[in-house]
Amino acid sequence: MxxxxxxxxxxxxxxxxxxxxxxxxxxxxxxxxxxxxxxxxxxxxxxxxxxxxxxxxxxxxxxxxxxxxxxxxxxxxxxxxxxxxxxxxxxxLNNCEFSSFFQVDFDNDTYLSLSAEAHIGNGKLTITGRRDNEDFQIILHQTTEGTYQLGTEGFGGNINTASYFPDVTSNESWVSVSDGNEIMGEVTVSYINYSDLRISGTFNFTGTNNNETKAFTNGIFINIPLTKDDEFFALYDGEEYIDSSILGILIENEMTLVIIIFSEIDSINMDFNIDVNTPPGFYNLRLISELPRAGFSGNDDFYYYGNGTLTITAHYVDAKFILGTFEFIAELENATPESYTITEGRFCINYGL
Incomplete structure (x- = not known):
């Protein structure tokens, strides 16, 4: 006991x-x-x-x-x-759910990144996968879903690239470069979710390094976290429109989206009025009050109305995000001058914040 x-x-x-x-x-x-x-x-x-x-x-x-x-x-x-x-x-590692993924095969092995991210800014989409000092980076001069070639000169003279850096602390890299005529691979952006800010797709490319080549195959990125900047670019009469700030607001019971792009020059501003429910598509800008419409203040004395086109590439109302391109003639009869030519316009804007 x-x-x-x-x-x-x-x-x-x-x-x-x-x-x-x-x-x-x-x-x-x-x-x-x-x-x-x-x-x-x-x-x-x-x-x-x-x-x-x-x-x-x-x-x-x-x-x-x-x-x-x-x-x-x-x-x-x-x-x-x-x-x-x-x-x-x-x-x-969180709960090990299959939430995001960046992987590619090369040298008879499979590379799996420990972190990955994507970013839209300056008219480019950059996708990065990292593991310790190893980096993969894809740079596309397109920011929408689609299939894009690497190594060849594309729209605007830009070349899309994919690169592998075995050690980011050194100068060694394998890059999908050519003389501008040879296709070195392709990237397919199959899915961009601007509401949840995620991106998915596939890729493959041939990288060059000191006249040697290396094949990167079966590349895949799934649900990579996406960030984006407010962005605006346009030329007026061949001069770059330098913006100082961008304002996107909802008016008229939140049914109309007004985008105002303020210039570094006080007397010059540009604006767009768009129905908040306008889906992606091609639209005419006219000298009438119907939406969508555009305007341009070329000086202190006159407000000019846009006559041209607007292409909305992506518009996510819940996420309050809109992406598009435009060109128009800003016209006003009997004004001095009577018109301004707006070209190469593009925007990527978070509004209503």
């Missing part, structure tokens, strides 16, 4: 010790107390799990991610000196 009581007492002490150790431990993940592994052992397991995770594709991404996360949690228990570093790695 005494032995039994002593056993119960010892068991109680163990429970108390476990209780206080759990209370003092900030990590909320699973705890295992029967492990006999050393810190070195768990580090080896983590390395193996990480290699499997980096070799993942869309079919086994979640399983390999969960296995890697479990190995890190095991390592966390026996390597307290690396608690902060390991905890950060675990937190970065």
């Amino acid at each position: 005494r032995a039994f009581k002593n056993a119960i007492l010892c068991f109680g002490y163990i429970l108390i010790a476990l209780y206080y150790s759990c209370e003092n431990e900030p990590y909320d993940g699973p705890l295992t107390f029967d492990t006999q592994l050393s810190c070195s052992d768990t580090s080896d397991l983590v390395d193996t799990a990480l290699n499997n995770f980096l070799d993942s594709d869309s079919s086994n991404f979640a399983d390999n991610c969960l296995a890697y996360k479990a190995a890190l949690e095991e390592q966390l228990l026996v390597c307290p000196e690396s608690f902060d570093e390991i905890s950060e790695l675990i937190n970065d």
Whole structure:
């Protein structure tokens, strides 16, 4: 009986010790107390799990991610000196859902990025995948869904490129460049969601480096996070319209979108009035009060009405985002001068903020 009581007492002490150790431990993940592994052992397991995770594709991404996360949690228990570093790695994995993905094959291996992002700005779409010091970067001079060639001169004399940087701290890179006539690959932007700010697509290219070539195949990016800048560009009578600020507001019970582009020159401004429910498409700008319409203040004395075209490439009302191009003649009879020519116009605007 005494032995039994002593056993119960010892068991109680163990429970108390476990209780206080759990209370003092900030990590909320699973705890295992029967492990006999050393810190070195768990580090080896983590390395193996990480290699499997980096070799993942869309079919086994979640399983390999969960296995890697479990190995890190095991390592966390026996390597307290690396608690902060390991905890950060675990937190970065989140719940291992297949939410975003950037992958490409080369050198008989598969590259899986640990982070990826996309950005629209300055008339370009830039997609980046990163893993440690390795980077992939795709730069397109188009910002809409479609299939685009790499290495050849496109609209406006711009060349779309894809690049691989084995080590961003060095000057080495494999880039899809040519003499401007040879197709070095292609990128298909299959999906852009401006509401959730995500982008998906596929790519392949041939990279060159000091007259050597390397093939990058089966590239895929899925649900990459997307950011975007307000952007405006236009020429008036061949001169660049330098904007100082862009204002997008909703008026008339939020049924009309008014976009005002203020110039660095106080007397020059441009504006557009668009029905807030206008879908993507091609529209005429006319010298009448119907929407859409455009106007231009070329000087302090006159307001000119636009006569031309407006192409709305994307318009997401819920996200309050609109993207498009335009050109028009700003005209006013008996004014001095009587007209201004607006060309190469484009805009990418978040409104109603």
